[in-house]
Amino acid sequence: MSEPAVTGLAVTGLTVRFAGLTALDGVGFTVAPGSVHALIGPNGAGKSTCFNVLSGVYRATEGGVRFGGTELTGLPPHRIAGLGVARTFQNLALSRHLSVEDNLMLGRHRLTRAGFASAGLRLPLARREDRAHRARVRDIARYVGVDEHLNAPAGSLPYGVQKRIELARALAMEPRLLLLDEPVAGMNGAERRRMAEVIARAREDLNLSVLLVEHDMGMVMRLADEVTVLDFGRRIAGGTPSEVQRDPAVLRAYLGAAHAPVGTDGTDGTGGTTGPDDTRGTRDIKDTAEETA
Numbered sequence: 309m310s311e312p313a314v315t316g317l318a319v320t321g322l323t324v325r326f327a328g329l330t331a332l333d334g335v336g337f338t339v340a341p342g343s344v345h346a347l348i349g350p351n352g353a354g355k356s357t358c359f360n361v362l363s364g365v366y367r368a369t370e371g372g373v374r375f376g377g378t379e380l381t382g383l384p385p386h387r388i389a390g391l392g393v394a395r396t397f398q399n400l401a402l403s404r405h406l407s408v409e410d411n412l413m414l415g416r417h418r419l420t421r422a423g424f425a426s427a428g429l430r431l432p433l434a435r436r437e438d439r440a441h442r443a444r445v446r447d448i449a450r451y452v453g454v455d456e457h458l459n460a461p462a463g464s465l466p467y468g469v470q471k472r473i474e475l476a477r478a479l480a481m482e483p484r485l486l487l488l489d490e491p492v493a494g495m496n497g498a499e500r501r502r503m504a505e506v507i508a509r510a511r512e513d514l515n516l517s518v519l520l521v522e523h524d525m526g527m528v529m530r531l532a533d534e535v536t537v538l539d540f541g542r543r544i545a546g547g548t549p550s551e552v553q554r555d556p557a558v559l560r561a562y563l564g565a566a567h568a569p570v571g572t573d574g575t576d577g578t579g580g581t582t583g584p585d586d587t588r589g590t591r592d593i594k595d596t597a598e599e600t601a
């Protein structure tokens with residue numbers, strides 16, 4: 309479906325300070341080409357801040373981010389997107405009144421050669437391009453399982469479907485690196501399973517590199533090849549899911565020492581969560597339990 313990813317992502321010594329608060333403190337990790345890397349940690353650990361630096365929304369105070377041969381730090385969001393880095397958001401960021409098809413077409417903007425002027429004038433090149441992009445968008449919608457909704461206003465659809473449309477829009481950018489910010493937050497168990505399947509398939513078929521922030525630990529353990537754990541802006545652990553789930557620092561900081569390790573709670577790996585039990589994490593367990601019930 310697209311060219312294979314040839315390079316990975318390298319984050320080194322990433323520090324972000326807001327006034328007196330250090331949201332990220334010398335964080336480093338790499339995402340190997342074609343792999344799924346999960347970034348986890350309790351609320352306020354710095355995960356979203358990291359995503360915001362990677363996508364150009366925040367500027368790093370110190371440190372760097374390289375994707376392939378290119379330093380991303382300091383580039384504006386559209387230049388980063390132009391390098392093949394696509395992002396989904398924790399809260400839905402679709403244009404509610406636009407049709408699903410037009411939302412996905414927005415994802416193809418960076419791939420459009422004909423400028424706005426020629427598109428507005430409906431010149432032949434622009435018409436041909438538009439037809440080709442719409443055909444591709446319909447393929448992607450089918451791939452993600454939202455094709456039956458192509459003509460509906462995105463905002464009229466159920467939440468779980470909108471989350472999949474967000475993924476489809478990111479895929480419409482033909483990315484090499486996909487940043488997924490809590491892709492199953494707010495979904496029920498069936499929707500979570502479906503989303504997990506789509507992500508796993510897309511990664512396999514498209515040879516994407518994926519960086520995933522997710523509170524659903526079953527989902528992390530099932531999808532991720534590697535995990536980096538943040539707490540109070542610091543990297544406290546990293547490794548394979550099984551290494552991380554045994555790491556005492558993780559149990560202490562994120563899960564609470566009294567809890568069973570992540571992924572061993574008898575869930576199917578997409579619906580349940582072994583959640584943190586400190587005050588920062590309690591909200592997440594409750595949310596997930598309510599959603600999955």
Ligand SMILES: Nc1ncnc2c1ncn2[C@@H]1O[C@H](COP(=O)(O)OP(=O)(O)OP(=O)(O)O)[C@@H](O)[C@H]1O
Binds near residue numbers: 326329331352354358
């Ligand atoms: N723009 C900002 N200005 C000031 N402080 C910020 C800003 N963005 C994030 N922070 C602070 O940085 C810290 C890390 O927040 P961040 O949102 O990155 O954590 P998180 O791990 O994504 O948490 P959650 O799981 O709740 O989304 C928090 O203390 C947060 O209040």
